[in-house]
Amino acid sequence: MKVVIADECCLCFGANRALSLAQEKIAEGKKVALFKQILHNKRTTDQLLNAGAVQKDNLDEITSGDCVVIRAHGERKDTFDYLKGKGIEYVDGTCPNVKAINLLVYGKNAEGYKIIIVGKYGKNGGKMHPEVAGTAGWCDDPIFVEDEEDVANIPLQYPKYYLVVQTTFSCEKANELIQKTRAFLENNGKHFEFRNTTCGAQKRINESAERLAKDVDCVIVVGGKNSSNTKELFNNISGKTKGFLVEGLEDVKDLVQQGELEHFEKIGLTGGASTVREELEEIKNYLETFKK
Ligand code: SF4
Incomplete structure (x- = not known):
């Protein structure tokens, strides 16, 4: 292997x-x-x-x-x-990327813009992402948008709006929601400005995982199960190859015990933005040693 x-x-x-x-x-x-x-x-x-x-x-x-x-x-x-x-x-x-968004929102709020935050705000029983909660605390009563339904429900009593995005939100989905928000507000005669503040780090990790997925038989994604970027990474991979989401070495040992990995000759490993590389090295060593 x-x-x-x-x-x-x-x-x-x-x-x-x-x-x-x-x-x-x-x-x-x-x-x-x-x-x-x-x-x-x-x-x-x-x-x-x-x-x-x-x-x-x-x-x-x-x-x-x-x-x-x-x-x-x-x-x-x-x-x-x-x-x-x-x-x-x-x-x-x-x-510093998040701080820049916080300060941007603070400044735009002071200039009279109604702030729109695109991100996971706890819709359908989910939890508000901590970064969204933090950013929301730098302006007055922001509007949250997570999907198209939220765009259609944006209240229209404000003259101008400024939109930012949770850094770990999907960049593609953010672009879609930005265009829909722009169309909705401008069609209603409102002034709209935005900055797509999704983070390049997350995009690079996702792209690298996609390249890896083409070259291996399955990919193990390592990261906290409550980490939003790890979940996104896993969802991305699952559409392209067989994927496993684990929190660490112990979960990988369980997969091996259950025989889940025995048919694969080449396994890819990646980790979300809160996983330390040392953990991947340990899992790599374990898998290689175990098979010898
Ligand atoms: S993913 Fe990491 S580098 Fe990017 S904004 Fe979030 S904390 Fe910062």
């Missing part, structure tokens, strides 16, 4: 940066409080907790002396205001 790792995969720049900031602060001996789930990756989060960090998911759990690490998804403006107001030390791990 041959195992090939995708040339572009795993921890994106933003997630890597937030992780490094947390590690640096732990190394400095700070009382690090990870504010909400820093990565959709249990193993890496556990490593931080074992190194001395603590998990805090609500502002009222934060105490003076904590050094709060804000994750790459970012946070609402009032979270930063709260920390500053209380004089609590924090490091802003918000991905």
